[in-house]
Amino acid sequence: MAAAPPLIKLSGISFSYPGGKPLFKGLDLELRAGERLGLSGPNGAGKTTLFHLIVGLLKPAAGAIEAFGSPLKNESDFVAARRRIGLLFQDADDQLFSPTVLEDVAFGPLNLGKTPAEAREAATRTLALLGLQGFEERPIHHLSGGEKKLVSLATLLAMEPEVLLLDEPTNGLDDKTKANFLDILQRLEISFIIISHELDFLEQSARTIYALAEGRILSDDQITLHRHVHAHPHGSLPHHHHD
Amino acid sequence: MLPEPLPLPDSPFRRIDPRLRIVTAVLFSFAVALASEWAALGAGFGCAWLAIILCGLSPWRVLKRIAPAFGFILFLWAVLPLTVPGPALLRLGPLPLSAPGIALAGGITLKAAAILPAITLLIGTLPVATIGHALQRLRVPEKLVYLLLFCYRYIFVIEEEYRRLERAARLRSFRPGTNLHTYRTYAYLIAMLFLRAALRADQVHRAMLCRGFHGRFHTLEEIRFRATDRYWALALAIPPGIVTALQWLLLHP
Numbered sequence: 292m293a294a295a296p297p298l299i300k301l302s303g304i305s306f307s308y309p310g311g312k313p314l315f316k317g318l319d320l321e322l323r324a325g326e327r328l329g330l331s332g333p334n335g336a337g338k339t340t341l342f343h344l345i346v347g348l349l350k351p352a353a354g355a356i357e358a359f360g361s362p363l364k365n366e367s368d369f370v371a372a373r374r375r376i377g378l379l380f381q382d383a384d385d386q387l388f389s390p391t392v393l394e395d396v397a398f399g400p401l402n403l404g405k406t407p408a409e410a411r412e413a414a415t416r417t418l419a420l421l422g423l424q425g426f427e428e429r430p431i432h433h434l435s436g437g438e439k440k441l442v443s444l445a446t447l448l449a450m451e452p453e454v455l456l457l458d459e460p461t462n463g464l465d466d467k468t469k470a471n472f473l474d475i476l477q478r479l480e481i482s483f484i485i486i487s488h489e490l491d492f493l494e495q496s497a498r499t500i501y502a503l504a505e506g507r508i509l510s511d512d513q514i515t516l517h518r519h520v521h522a523h524p525h526g527s528l529p530h531h532h533h534d
Numbered sequence: 535m536l537p538e539p540l541p542l543p544d545s546p547f548r549r550i551d552p553r554l555r556i557v558t559a560v561l562f563s564f565a566v567a568l569a570s571e572w573a574a575l576g577a578g579f580g581c582a583w584l585a586i587i588l589c590g591l592s593p594w595r596v597l598k599r600i601a602p603a604f605g606f607i608l609f610l611w612a613v614l615p616l617t618v619p620g621p622a623l624l625r626l627g628p629l630p631l632s633a634p635g636i637a638l639a640g641g642i643t644l645k646a647a648a649i650l651p652a653i654t655l656l657i658g659t660l661p662v663a664t665i666g667h668a669l670q671r672l673r674v675p676e677k678l679v680y681l682l683l684f685c686y687r688y689i690f691v692i693e694e695e696y697r698r699l700e701r702a703a704r705l706r707s708f709r710p711g712t713n714l715h716t717y718r719t720y721a722y723l724i725a726m727l728f729l730r731a732a733l734r735a736d737q738v739h740r741a742m743l744c745r746g747f748h749g750r751f752h753t754l755e756e757i758r759f760r761a762t763d764r765y766w767a768l769a770l771a772i773p774p775g776i777v778t779a780l781q782w783l784l785l786h787p
């Protein structure tokens with residue numbers, strides 16, 4: 292039986308911001324169906340940039356991006372891929388722009404061509420799934436930071452994506468909300484890549500953990516050695532211990 | 535900052551087509567703004583406040599909501615009686631207060647006291663999202679409508695960013711004064727605010743693209759013109775009708 296193509300495949304990606312030094316040089320990454328990847332790395336390593344490259348918000352200088360078995364070359368390929376990939380932004384205020392929660396969650400389904408009644412139904416159902424019943428008519432600017440994060444997740448889930456790209460979803464969440472978030476992720480039958488600086492959270496949510504450093508992806512085995520030391524200042528960067 | 539919509543007690547008035555309310559507000563404002571006869575202005579004033587009381591809105595809260603506008607009107611009272619030429623009505627020490635000046639200031643005050651409560655009742659009680667959709671259904675250009683909606687959503691974010699920046703400056707012992715350092719600091723602060731707003735706009739656009747946005751907004755709200763709205767349309771036409779009719783009759787006796 293031929294293996295299913297990876298959901299997302301990056302090969303040989305190079306990228307630099309205008310006037311900046313090269314951020315990636317020949318980066319490879321693969322997300323297979325059912326896989327749950329964790330991605331960590333120092334501030335400014337390019338984790339957010341990597342997500343934006345995957346959905347075509349930024350264009351690589353070199354390399355190829357594939358999603359769901361077909362190459363993504365021009366804007367229309369990316370537009371089609373974005374319907375199936377949900378990207379959670381690092382800052383929830385970027386993600387939520389409608390006056391009320393319901394409007395925001397229904398925005399995606401409406402864009403996918405659903406009727407207002409269907410979109411409203413999908414939005415209400417998704418909000419209930421995340422334990423956000425009764426939030427429908429709340430103005431976004433009245434939500435707390437954690438509530439905004441959950442509503443952001445709802446806006447993605449309402450579009451029934453096949454892949455989630457989560458950029459620091461637990462940033463600013465308290466332990467209880469974090470546990471709730473984790474619980475939701477584990478219940479979802481969905482593949483995802485999750486960026487987080489909290490290795491504890493990554494270990495609980497992801498099956499494989501990669502680190503992004505110096506423009507390359509370091510695989511699990513290269514960082515497993517250091518799993519036990521996640522509490523010290525070097526974080527997940529490869530480094531040596533002086534015993 | 536931006537006030538929330540005033541809560542309107544549930545009544546048949548609350549359930550009428552919001553487009554009707556917006557159109558009425560526009561018609562009434564024009565009728566009163568263009569009127570010049572005292573009787574017409576007085577009728578407009580009476581209609582507005584009578585409607586507020588009939589709809590169960592507290593006149594006191596409406597007054598508080600529109601109070602800031604009267605600061606401007608106070609300024610007109612200070613200036614117009616002194617500057618509009620004409621025979622003096624009374625004298626304030628050596629200063630003659632001209633009759634046309636006082637009449638002008640009085641007219642403007644009465645117009646404001648009629649139009650502002652009417653708009654507060656008709657539009658100020660609608661959620662912003664509903665106003666946006668109603669405007670869209672009234673074929674107001676989409677760009678303008680979304681400018682309104684985005685303003686409502688992001689003015690709070692930008693205000694919060696301003697406070698953060700200002701707090702950061704204060705925490706580092708910044709004391710505003712009248713000196714170059716203060717001006718420069720405020721200039722930086724404002725420049726930073728603009729920059730952040732622009733970056734934010736960029737990110738929001740990206741987030742919208744990720745959720746399948748392709749240049750057209752769709753709306754959830756289904757605004758319908760019901761059978762009873764026909765009677766409401768007639769009823770709501772009365773106040774602007776009275777004002778216009780009085781103005782017309784008094785000008786062409």
Ligand SMILES: Nc1ncnc2c1ncn2[C@@H]1O[C@H](COP(=O)(O)OP(=O)(O)OP(=O)(O)O)[C@@H](O)[C@H]1O
Binds near residue numbers: 308340
């Ligand atoms: N629009 C931009 N123009 C120029 N440089 C940028 C731009 N956006 C990001 N950078 C730079 O690119 C690098 C990678 O940024 P990115 O946001 O991808 O990092 P990150 O890994 O997500 O960091 P963090 O953990 O802080 O979120 C940083 O050094 C940043 O300064």
Ligand SMILES: [Mg+2]
Binds near residue numbers: 381
């Ligand atoms: Mg980032």
